Amino acid sequence: MKKRLSLEGSEAVAMAVKLADVDLIAAYPITPQTHIVEILSKYVADGNINSEYMNVESEHSALSACIGGAAVGSRVFTATSSQGLALMHEMLYIASGCRLPIVMAVANRALSAPLNIWCDHSDSMTERDSGWIQIYVEDCQEAFDSTLQAFKIAEDERVLLPVMICLDGFILSHVIEAVEVLDKSDVAKFLSPWKPKYTLDPGHPLTMGAWASPRYYMEFKRQQEEAMKEAKALMKEVNKQYGKMFGRKYGDGLIETFKVEDADIVLVTLGSMTGVARVAVEKLREEGKAVGLLRIRCFRPFPSEEIRGALKHAKVVAVVSRDISLGASGGAALSEVRSAFYELKRKPHIIGFVIGLGGRDIRVEDFVTITEKASGVLEKDSVEKDFEFIGLEEC
Amino acid sequence: MSEKRRGWKNLPIGAVILEPGSSVNNKTSSWRTFKPVYDKSKCSKCALCWTYCPEGIISILEDGFIEINLDYCKGCGVCARECPTKALVMIEEKV
Numbered sequence: 001m002k003k004r005l006s007l008e009g010s011e012a013v014a015m016a017v018k019l020a021d022v023d024l025i026a027a028y029p030i031t032p033q034t035h036i037v038e039i040l041s042k043y044v045a046d047g048n049i050n051s052e053y054m055n056v057e058s059e060h061s062a063l064s065a066c067i068g069g070a071a072v073g074s075r076v077f078t079a080t081s082s083q084g085l086a087l088m089h090e091m092l093y094i095a096s097g098c099r100l101p102i103v104m105a106v107a108n109r110a111l112s113a114p115l116n117i118w119c120d121h122s123d124s125m126t127e128r129d130s131g132w133i134q135i136y137v138e139d140c141q142e143a144f145d146s147t148l149q150a151f152k153i154a155e156d157e158r159v160l161l162p163v164m165i166c167l168d169g170f171i172l173s174h175v176i177e178a179v180e181v182l183d184k185s186d187v188a189k190f191l192s193p194w195k196p197k198y199t200l201d202p203g204h205p206l207t208m209g210a211w212a213s214p215r216y217y218m219e220f221k222r223q224q225e226e227a228m229k230e231a232k233a234l235m236k237e238v239n240k241q242y243g244k245m246f247g248r249k250y251g252d253g254l255i256e257t258f259k260v261e262d263a264d265i266v267l268v269t270l271g272s273m274t275g276v277a278r279v280a281v282e283k284l285r286e287e288g289k290a291v292g293l294l295r296i297r298c299f300r301p302f303p304s305e306e307i308r309g310a311l312k313h314a315k316v317v318a319v320v321s322r323d324i325s326l327g328a329s330g331g332a333a334l335s336e337v338r339s340a341f342y343e344l345k346r347k348p349h350i351i352g353f354v355i356g357l358g359g360r361d362i363r364v365e366d367f368v369t370i371t372e373k374a375s376g377v378l379e380k381d382s383v384e385k386d387f388e389f390i391g392l393e394e395c
Numbered sequence: 396m397s398e399k400r401r402g403w404k405n406l407p408i409g410a411v412i413l414e415p416g417s418s419v420n421n422k423t424s425s426w427r428t429f430k431p432v433y434d435k436s437k438c439s440k441c442a443l444c445w446t447y448c449p450e451g452i453i454s455i456l457e458d459g460f461i462e463i464n465l466d467y468c469k470g471c472g473v474c475a476r477e478c479p480t481k482a483l484v485m486i487e488e489k490v
Binding site for chain 1: 401403406407408411
């Protein structure tokens with residue numbers, strides 16, 4: 001039976017973790033993620049969830065404990081933000097390299113310095129090459145749904161990769177929205193217990209985390225690359241299945257589009273800013289502008305093919321990023337989108353915008369400004385600026 | 396891991412090693428430049444070499460003297476450094 005509740009994004013994630021019946025939660029508090037693990041620890045203390053809860057001394061230890069837990073076949077969960085994720089950096093590669101299906105929520109927050117606790121995507125974007133699947137959610141409902149889906153995707157034998165659920169810090173982690181939650185029996189139909197292929201078991205000794213000489217290392221990376229490819233197909237499958245069972249789908253599972261079919265200009269977004277962009281697109285459409293919107297839901301594996309397919313008629317693509325790859329070209333998504341189109345004979349102009357760093361508000365007017373700039377490119381049929389900052393004090 | 400020809404399609408995922416104790420297949424003696432040479436007549440049976448050997452390849456025999464498994468000795472020289480009676484010395488190996 002479905003229930004509609006007023007839930008904070010953090011509680012939506014925690015509730016999904018409870019329903020997934022995890023065996024181990026190991027976490028260290030950090031703003032703006034703290035509510036997730038605080039709520040989970042309350043579930044454990046109140047006996048509402050049959051999980052081990054490990055208080056650890058750092059995020060490095062939190063993920064290390066999750067790695068150990070997953071290695072013995074437990075379903076595990078952790079959550080972090082910003083500096084906490086940065087401190088996990090080393091262990092992220094261990095988790096993915098050992099092919100352990102850990103699920104982690106990242107409440108996106110800017111990285112220091114200067115110290116800032118508000119939302120941007122620089123923390124998780126920094127980890128885009130760590131071998132984790134990355135899903136960027138738009139709202140609290142999607143945070144709930146994606147957390148449940150994450151376990152199914154991660155634990156599939158074709159994939160066996162860890163998954164990051166990225167939800168915008170404060171904007172989603174601390175906002176209360178109406179969220180439709182599932183009950184245990186519904187979830188049981190969707191998500192079966194994990195049956196690991198390899199576990200650490202003294203009865204059947206094997207080695208995990210061994211070294212691989214130059215003779216072997218590349219082969220294991222190739223296997224991870226294959227798992228990412230498999231993950232793409234599986235994420236589409238899981239999105240469909242979830243939609244069939246519970247009535248909610250997110251595009252094709254990898255990207256979600258809005259009015260792109262006849263659009264000359266398409267805005268490309270990630271995360272909660274998509275809601276703002278949608279309002280802007282509706283407003284601009286009323287004014288007769290052929291504008292559309294594409295949200296990248298899954299950043300890793302990167303849906304190049306799907307984006308090419310969805311934007312084959314677009315003339316200008318404006319990639320709007322809440323992160324910056326300093327010294328390169330704007331946000332990480334800009335290079336990825338450009339590279340997806342590079343070999344095509346007929347391709348759109350692709351321009352980048354950096355917006356909302358360190359929690360600066362992203363407004364409907366900002367997307368109107370971006371669309372005006374994209375219109376300029378459309379008229380001139382040439383790009384003057386590779387990427388631009390939006391909402392910056394220019395003095 | 397044995398050295399037979401294996402590629403990404405048939406290696407166990409995650410670099411899991413399914414054969415317990417398979418490191419015995421990897422004779423690390425090839426890493427060595429100096430080897431420990433044992434002079435039983437100087438040995439006081441203190442077992443400091445056995446204690447310090449990072450590879451665990453020194454065994455204490457029933458009579459208290461030692462035996463070194465040179466198949467896995469990497470030639471680090473810790474045993475010779477710790478030996479109080481100079482019963483162990485490191486000698487350069489010539490090919």
